[in-house]
Amino acid sequence: MFETLQPAAYGVSTVFWTLSTTSILLRIYSRRYVIKSFGWDDICMSSILFFNTAQEAILYIFLHYGGGLHIAGVDTENLLILTKCLFAEEIYYIWMHFIIKTCFLLFYLRLSNTQRFTQSVYATMALNTIFTITIWLIYCFQCTPLAAFFNAAAYPNAKCLSKAVSYYFVASLSITTDVIILVLPIPTLWKLQASVRRRITLIAVITFGGSAVLVSFLRLIVLHEFDVNPDFTYTLGKMVIISAVELDVAIMAANAPSMKALWLKYISKKPFQSTTTGGNRSSSYRKESSGDTNNELSTIPAKSNRIKKSGHTRVTSADCGTTPGVGEEQDQRWRNDSKEELFQESSGGITVTSTVGVQSKRDTITSPELLNRQYFQFQKSSAV
CATH class of the missing domain: 1.20.1070 (Rhopdopsin 7-helix transmembrane proteins)
Structure with missing residues (x-):
């Protein structure tokens, strides 16, 4: 003792x-x-x-x-x-x-x-x-x-x-x-x-x-x-x-x-790192967006339209082809990825989050009006 x-x-x-x-x-x-x-x-x-x-x-x-x-x-x-x-x-x-x-x-x-x-x-x-x-x-x-x-x-x-x-x-x-x-x-x-x-x-x-x-x-x-x-x-x-x-x-x-x-x-920043630009996200972010993070709000794009139907939620991007900046995603995650967000259970069923990218290729698309105009120009030059 x-x-x-x-x-x-x-x-x-x-x-x-x-x-x-x-x-x-x-x-x-x-x-x-x-x-x-x-x-x-x-x-x-x-x-x-x-x-x-x-x-x-x-x-x-x-x-x-x-x-x-x-x-x-x-x-x-x-x-x-x-x-x-x-x-x-x-x-x-x-x-x-x-x-x-x-x-x-x-x-x-x-x-x-x-x-x-x-x-x-x-x-x-x-x-x-x-x-x-x-x-x-x-x-x-x-x-x-x-x-x-x-x-x-x-x-x-x-x-x-x-x-x-x-x-x-x-x-x-x-x-x-x-x-x-x-x-x-x-x-x-x-x-x-x-x-x-x-x-x-x-x-x-x-x-x-x-x-x-x-x-x-x-x-x-x-x-x-x-x-x-x-x-x-x-x-x-x-x-x-x-x-x-x-x-x-x-x-x-x-x-x-x-x-x-x-x-x-301040320590673990890997979930926020982005390795691609445009409409693609990093593999880690895509994994979180797949539904394995309990419907966290941070996986929704910065600009989105939410359509609720029959207890489910569909998210369509209003800013197709763009991705919010890495810092912007970080701020959202720091605020939402606390245990309070993880604790809350979705009461509206399963939430499916998807981002649709649309790309316009104007150089390869020809309108009917343009085809007609080109045809008449060709006929005119042939007559001359």
Whole structure:
């Protein structure tokens, strides 16, 4: 056993806070300046930028007053401060979970394309709110009077909830909403009109948040140590590490969808390269236009007329023989080829996109009037 967990706690919490903060800033840039679709979920995540900084400050306070050290080496005054900070962290930690989960659900809501899925998202929002209020009430009334939570010796007749309620029941409510949010979009993603490989990729990106659920289960182990281990301050150092990893991984998972637009714009530019001119496109672009990209709007030419009939869409080019510039295609892809576009399922059946090129060969076409005129000219010259 290490004599102190403070170096590890400081290092882990700082590294993960830096990563999550960077992911938030990249998301804001991607949504506002690349995709140019800044929604309520992005506003929610922008607020988390400040809330998570406050959360990191609380973790630093724990470590400053003895968290991660053995209880024998911590002053009694610091123990009282740590107990008060622990109560504040209980309330604030649940708020962090609530706001991060709300960000996930707002993202699902803006992508919703069916009434059933929309209702499921709203129901999960309501459940998240109910669970959050319930947990706050449990924390606020875990001891009667509440002062007994901070100094149990001064209130020998106080009544407090069992650890099974304040620790495990509370954690189970939080994990329940984590699991629901994790699996909620999977059925819709699997029904997308896309290749199996593409659907599996999207599900993998979405379920990246499952790593946060795994950390939540690890938190149960630390809560058990709080229950049975009298070395409160040393176990608190473990709790600092688990809390930092759990919340920051959840934040990065929520921001992962926005990273694709940055990847396409600044790193992987192959889908936009054009190798021919005129009415032809590159093989990569033609492959995407063949319907393997789930009806992405970016595969439609810049100028087109859409004819809808019997639930299908036919696209005819109004600018035959021309191809929009590579930069123009890139801008459209950066805005539309985010996961929101891939997530949305076509509700009007199969979309067929085609470009028809028309070439006029005037030198080889002779009108009847011209033939007659040439004939009379020939007869006249023959008579002379």
